[in-house]
Amino acid sequence: MTRVYDLAVIGAGPAGVAGALEASLAGLDVVVIDAAPRPGGQYHRHLPDSFHALRPGALHHGLERFMRQWEALRSRAEILLGHRVWAVERTGGDAAGGTAGATVTVRCLAGDREERPRAVRARALLIATGAHDRPLPFPGWDLPGVLTAGGAQALLKGSLVVAGRRVVVSGTGPFLLPVAAGLARAGADVRGVYEAGGRFGLARHPLLAAGKAAEAAGYAAVLARHRVPYRGRHAVVAAHGEDTLTHVTVARLDADWRPVATRTVECDTLACGYGFVPQLELPVQLGCATRRDADGTPVVAVDAGRRTSVPGVYAAGETTGVGGAELAEAEGRLAGRTVAADRGLRVPPLPALARRVDRLAAFARALHEAYPVRPGWRDWLRDDTLVCRCEEVPLSAVREARRLGATDARSVKLLARPGMGWCQGRMCGYAVACLAGEDPAAPRRPIAQPVRLGDLAGLEHPLRKDDRDDP
Amino acid sequence: MPDVVVIGAGVVGAACAHYAARAGLDVVVLDRGPVAGGTTGAGEGNVLVSDKEPGPELDLAVLSAGLWRELAGLGGFEYEPKGGLVVAEDDEVLAALTALAAGQGVEHTVVDAGRLTDYEPHLAPGFAGGVFYPQDAQVQPMLAAATLLREGGRGAGRGTLSLRTGVTVTGFLRDGERVTGVRTDRGDIPAGAVVNAAGTWGGEVAALAGVHLPILPRRGFILVTEPLDEPLVLHKVYTAAYVTNVASDSAGLETSAVVEGTPSGPVLIGASRERVGFDRTVSIPVLERLARQAVELFPALAARRVIRAYCGFRPYCPDHLPVIGEDPRAPGLYHACGHEGAGIGLAPATGHLIAQALTGARPGLDLDPFRPDRFDPDRSGTGTPAKEG
Ligand SMILES: Cc1cc2nc3c(=O)[nH]c(=O)nc-3n(C[C@H](O)[C@H](O)[C@H](O)COP(=O)(O)OP(=O)(O)OC[C@H]3O[C@@H](n4cnc5c(N)ncnc54)[C@H](O)[C@@H]3O)c2cc1C
Ligand SMILES: Cc1cc2nc3c(=O)[nH]c(=O)nc-3n(C[C@H](O)[C@H](O)[C@H](O)COP(=O)(O)OP(=O)(O)OC[C@H]3O[C@@H](n4cnc5c(N)ncnc54)[C@H](O)[C@@H]3O)c2cc1C
Numbered sequence: 073m074t075r076v077y078d079l080a081v082i083g084a085g086p087a088g089v090a091g092a093l094e095a096s097l098a099g100l101d102v103v104v105i106d107a108a109p110r111p112g113g114q115y116h117r118h119l120p121d122s123f124h125a126l127r128p129g130a131l132h133h134g135l136e137r138f139m140r141q142w143e144a145l146r147s148r149a150e151i152l153l154g155h156r157v158w159a160v161e162r163t164g165g166d167a168a169g170g171t172a173g174a175t176v177t178v179r180c181l182a183g184d185r186e187e188r189p190r191a192v193r194a195r196a197l198l199i200a201t202g203a204h205d206r207p208l209p210f211p212g213w214d215l216p217g218v219l220t221a222g223g224a225q226a227l228l229k230g231s232l233v234v235a236g237r238r239v240v241v242s243g244t245g246p247f248l249l250p251v252a253a254g255l256a257r258a259g260a261d262v263r264g265v266y267e268a269g270g271r272f273g274l275a276r277h278p279l280l281a282a283g284k285a286a287e288a289a290g291y292a293a294v295l296a297r298h299r300v301p302y303r304g305r306h307a308v309v310a311a312h313g314e315d316t317l318t319h320v321t322v323a324r325l326d327a328d329w330r331p332v333a334t335r336t337v338e339c340d341t342l343a344c345g346y347g348f349v350p351q352l353e354l355p356v357q358l359g360c361a362t363r364r365d366a367d368g369t370p371v372v373a374v375d376a377g378r379r380t381s382v383p384g385v386y387a388a389g390e391t392t393g394v395g396g397a398e399l400a401e402a403e404g405r406l407a408g409r410t411v412a413a414d415r416g417l418r419v420p421p422l423p424a425l426a427r428r429v430d431r432l433a434a435f436a437r438a439l440h441e442a443y444p445v446r447p448g449w450r451d452w453l454r455d456d457t458l459v460c461r462c463e464e465v466p467l468s469a470v471r472e473a474r475r476l477g478a479t480d481a482r483s484v485k486l487l488a489r490p491g492m493g494w495c496q497g498r499m500c501g502y503a504v505a506c507l508a509g510e511d512p513a514a515p516r517r518p519i520a521q522p523v524r525l526g527d528l529a530g531l532e533h534p535l536r537k538d539d540r541d542d543p
Numbered sequence: 544m545p546d547v548v549v550i551g552a553g554v555v556g557a558a559c560a561h562y563a564a565r566a567g568l569d570v571v572v573l574d575r576g577p578v579a580g581g582t583t584g585a586g587e588g589n590v591l592v593s594d595k596e597p598g599p600e601l602d603l604a605v606l607s608a609g610l611w612r613e614l615a616g617l618g619g620f621e622y623e624p625k626g627g628l629v630v631a632e633d634d635e636v637l638a639a640l641t642a643l644a645a646g647q648g649v650e651h652t653v654v655d656a657g658r659l660t661d662y663e664p665h666l667a668p669g670f671a672g673g674v675f676y677p678q679d680a681q682v683q684p685m686l687a688a689a690t691l692l693r694e695g696g697r698g699a700g701r702g703t704l705s706l707r708t709g710v711t712v713t714g715f716l717r718d719g720e721r722v723t724g725v726r727t728d729r730g731d732i733p734a735g736a737v738v739n740a741a742g743t744w745g746g747e748v749a750a751l752a753g754v755h756l757p758i759l760p761r762r763g764f765i766l767v768t769e770p771l772d773e774p775l776v777l778h779k780v781y782t783a784a785y786v787t788n789v790a791s792d793s794a795g796l797e798t799s800a801v802v803e804g805t806p807s808g809p810v811l812i813g814a815s816r817e818r819v820g821f822d823r824t825v826s827i828p829v830l831e832r833l834a835r836q837a838v839e840l841f842p843a844l845a846a847r848r849v850i851r852a853y854c855g856f857r858p859y860c861p862d863h864l865p866v867i868g869e870d871p872r873a874p875g876l877y878h879a880c881g882h883e884g885a886g887i888g889l890a891p892a893t894g895h896l897i898a899q900a901l902t903g904a905r906p907g908l909d910l911d912p913f914r915p916d917r918f919d920p921d922r923s924g925t926g927t928p929a930k931e932g
């Protein structure tokens with residue numbers, strides 16, 4: 073018999089770890105699954121080990137707290153790192169709400185080169201798969217040296233690589249600040265932070281209004297110390313170089329993000345990010361209802377206890393709306409407690425926790441409203457600008473598809489192939505939807521991660537070796 | 544007033560509109576979604592003569608295969624006359640396959656076991672032999688539909704062809720029994736004739752005219768691999784079991800993988816057949832069966848990654864034949880739907896025959912087997928009394 077856990081948690085970021093810990097403290101038998109070889113999720117995983125020494129204050133605090141939770145969790149729950157989940161299925165029970173007897177099967181691929189399939193079964197599932205970067209296309213964004221903000225964060229791990237680099241940070245949203253501050257502190261020569269949205273300088277950054285004065289002041293101090301200029305209503309609208317990045321065109325923007333005036337800034341690294349896209353393929357596979365977040369992005373819909381529309385399936389963290397690590401952690405805790413209570417354990421209510429989630433979520437909404445992506449970015453593109461890098465689809469091909477009668481993102485994809493390549497539209501999906509004239513839809517990807525045909529074919533044999541090593 | 548309104552901008556509607564405009568008629572194509580947004584956007588693009596028993600569907604397929612060859616000259620979409628290889632698991636199956644090929648009367652070569660790898664170097668050993676069909680081809684169905692629509696009205700002596708997306712047909716204009724146009728969510732459009740090319744939704748559209756067409760969805764999943772650096776699969780390759788599956792009436796799951804490479808690099812593996820309504824929930828057991836069958840044909844595929852799977856709903860008629868021609872129960876309404884898993888292959892012939900019917904020309908094929916009222920218990924009956932709108 074394969075072991076059936078009480079709860080499987082997918083994602084070992086702040087939300088998943090906090091949720092798993094609460095559930096296991098309450099007495100549930102928990103397994104935590106993450107694709108990455110290290111815990112921490114999008115943010116903590118990428119902080120260099122030397123961060124402690126370098127940086128007192130809010131972030132240090134966050135990381136330390138996360139590591140404490142992680143240590144506590146490790147001794148209580150089963151941990152499966154390096155396990156990519158490519159599909160989840162729910163069997164038994166009834167869609168109307170009966171959870172008795174229902175189980176979720178989580179299909180993973182363990183390991184990197186020598187990956188092997190593995191199925192994990194549980195009575196409840198917490199999805200905490202976070203979000204991924206949301207880039208916007210512009211001429212030259214496919215040059216080596218142009219990174220997403222998340223990519224730049226990953227670079228930080230080896231601070232040696234960063235030192236001496238001439239970096240420009242551009243995009244929109246509060247996370248530009250920690251990225252720029254982190255790079256500056258690690259020795260990079262940060263040539264400027266260009267925030268497309270903010271009309272005001274750092275002194276009136278929305279983080280302040282949202283009650284994050286200490287955090288904002290911390291970043292501002294780092295940027296000031298390193299003499300990093302911060303400009304609102306500016307963005308990198310083109311990147312240049314022969315084989316690798318040598319300089320960028322920075323534009324002053326009008327309220328709709330159309331370029332008003334441009335100049336050139338030399339750099340060898342550009343970190344660019346326009347927010348995040350929640351990873352919804354697993355909840356969509358299960359049929360969980362989605363809703364649109366304040367900025368129009370599809371996210372998983374949950375109730376106050378983080379239950380999705382599918383019985384036995386819960387969601388927390390950025391999959392339910394982008395809002396920062398603190399909110400993700402609080403939501404995760406709430407979810408873990410709800411799962412335990414739903415499974416019949418005694419969990420005393422924690423009204424303070426629910427209030428905290430509400431307060432942080434309101435803050436997240438305020439930030440979304442402060443940093444909308446404005447339509448003028450389309451004016452940055454030229455006919456030959458690649459919209460989809462995997463399939464090398466230029467803007468002109470997207471326009472041709474529209475002329476042929478494609479009126480939504482799916483039909484643009486069918487006629488011109490953006491999103492058909494390796495990343496399956498994770499990078500270009502947002503831009504293609506905007507160019508097709510619609511709000512981005514929740515992704516339908518029945519296969520969430522590439523899986524070898526041999527592994528897919530082998531699934532039918534329930535007693536293959538990999539499943540049997542479960543106690 | 545247009546001569547013809549075509550409902551549906553899938554490959555079948557596109558072909559009907561294309562040939563009607565070529566015949567000099569002014570055509571308006573309506574679709575509630577975008578071009579090729581229905582089942583055409585979920586199909587694989589096989590143009591097969593190999594998988595059909597002798598009979599009316601094979602006649603249609605052979606006519607269509609020739610028309611696709613000609614239409615490929617328009618450019619704008621991929622057309623690859625790559626040929627299909629059907630392989631037999633054992634001698635008994637091979638004998639049946641060879642007999643079928645002889646009866647079909649289409650160009651083919653019987654391939655014995657030793658020569659299979661001349662056609663497909665990576666094919667698994669152990670097959671008893673096969674039959675190669677050079678006329679089997681591949682089209683990119685979405686671009687093909689878009690191209691047929693764009694090109695239909697271009698050229699001297701042709702009618703006009705215009706496409707209106709985002710328009711839903713909600714009913715019909717009637718003059719007595721006669722259909723004289725459509726009602727839409729964007730207003731009425733009177734027309735000389737109306738073509739129902741609504742694919743899997745053809746039964747619903749017919750019902751708006753008060754006539755019955757028993758078209759049901761038959762779900763199919765397709766797997767798509769990562770792009771391969773070297774072509775592993777050169778033709779369309781499938782096992783003889785596919786032929787029996789296609790013709791089956793079972794509502795249960797049937798899979799028989801058709802494996803082929805594409806010009807852009809990925810290998811396509813399709814497709815399953817099952818009648819589960821319009822349910823999109825992913826079925827892992829279906830995907831694993833397709834994967835297993837593909838690996839059984841080409842063991843080297845085992846190490847290649849699937850990056851995508853998708854599903855669509857074939858327009859299925861109980862007798863596996865499409866509905867083509869004017870509806871005697873609602874004169875002025877022509878049907879061109881219900882092509883199940885072969886609508887891409889059969890689209891040009893369907894469009895060609897519909898255009899002939901619309902212009903009163905003698906049809907190139909006998910349309911009797913495709914008659915819209917053939918499912919009525921009383922074959923000559925006029926169906927339920929037609930309601931206005
Ligand atoms: C550059 C950058 C700077 C940031 N700065 C800050 C900041 O200063 N302050 C702040 O509060 N927040 C910041 N954030 C946001 C913060 O990272 C997120 O709010 C937080 O990580 C969300 O936590 P989560 O648990 O929801 O998701 P994540 O941390 O993203 O964790 C999700 C986990 O799920 C795993 N996963 C996803 N899909 C699968 C799958 N199919 N199979 C297996 N595992 C999977 C991933 O590997 C990942 O580990 C920043 C983010 C970035 C990118
Ligand atoms: C997995 C799979 C694989 C397949 N492989 C092949 C293959 O290899 N070869 C092959 O030949 N065939 C294949 N098929 C079958 C083929 O895709 C279909 O037979 C064909 O696409 C049907 O085309 P159509 O134009 O009739 O329908 P559709 O493409 O579905 O077009 C019908 C259109 O009508 C529109 N419509 C419906 N109702 C209304 C209304 N009330 N008002 C306005 N518009 C309306 C819809 O929006 C839709 O766009 C496959 C199908 C599937 C599912």
